[in-house]
Amino acid sequence: MNKPYKVALVEDHILLRKGLVSMVEGFHDYSVLFEASNGKEMIELLDPGNLPDLVLMDVNMPEMDGFSSTGWLKRNYPDIRILALSMYDTENSIIRMFKAGVRGYIMKYCDPVDLRTAMDALIQKGYYYSELVTGRLIHTINRYDDLDNNDTGNPLSVLNDRELEFLRYACTEMTYKEIACKMYLSPRTIDGYRDSLFDKLRLKTRVGLVTFAIRNGIVNV
Structure with missing residues (x-):
């Protein structure tokens, strides 16, 4: 049997984080490596010899938010896949997180099935676009095909x-x-x-x- 993919949870709301831990542990092929309340704590918990395959990253956190934390991860451990979890679907948040290095963006109130789908996509394909981001990004990209042709x-x-x-x-x-x-x-x-x-x-x-x-x-x- 293959080893489960290691997941790190970076989320400042304790109840939500604990709920995510339980949810992820219930997914086949995934296990929680560690949990952190902000980017600073995440950095302290990271072990270069035992890195997570995937990080579920909150956008708004104290001390070191999702934008800074994602940027730090991409500079220091570019192979770690990052999925943004947010309560906000503003253009600014989406732009900043994708520019920082996330390859997926999903809302916190999504269905557990959608979270599992997003995690699988990041592991297997390296990216995931939710319906939210699809509407704002992928549809736009499709327009470029017309421009290209x-x-x-x-x-x-x-x-x-x-x-x-x-x-x-x-x-x-x-x-x-x-x-x-x-x-x-x-x-x-x-x-x-x-x-x-x-x-x-x-x-x-x-x-x-x-x-x-x-x-x-x-x-x-």
């Missing part, structure tokens, strides 16, 4: 240098107002760049812009 060939060919510069900033945590200051432009001009990209790339959200940038090598994750 149109007469322009390269989807980047429709963008000018300033639009590309704006797109790179849009993939950061900066607000549009902060991007305007960075580019020495007015907020109205920045809104114009955003709307132009939405129109040229047939997108509707900032998540879509980030996905496009990742897909086309404009930014790295």
Whole structure:
């Protein structure tokens, strides 16, 4: 019999964490290696000689949140798969967690079957997109296939240098107002760049812009 995949749980709510421990232990082929209440505690508990295969990562935690914890893991142990668990489905949270290094994002109130499906997908394929993220990311990616197959060939060919510069900033945590200051432009001009990209790339959200940038090598994750 194969050894079970080792899972680390990083979640600050004790009752929820204990519930997740019980749930994961009940899944065939999985066992909980350790549990932590935040990223700082996770780092202290990590044993380089006995690393988890998968980390279930809360987004909002004290001391060291999910964004920082995920980034630290990807820098130090890039082979560990990370699944974000969140109560929030905001574009900003999704963008930041995917840019930090997660390869799956699921809501805490999901059905246990969905959690198991997400864990299996990360182990077997290296990524998982829930219906939430599918709606905001994968649908957008499918639109790029049309752009890739149109007469322009390269989807980047429709963008000018300033639009590309704006797109790179849009993939950061900066607000549009902060991007305007960075580019020495007015907020109205920045809104114009955003709307132009939405129109040229047939997108509707900032998540879509980030996905496009990742897909086309404009930014790295």
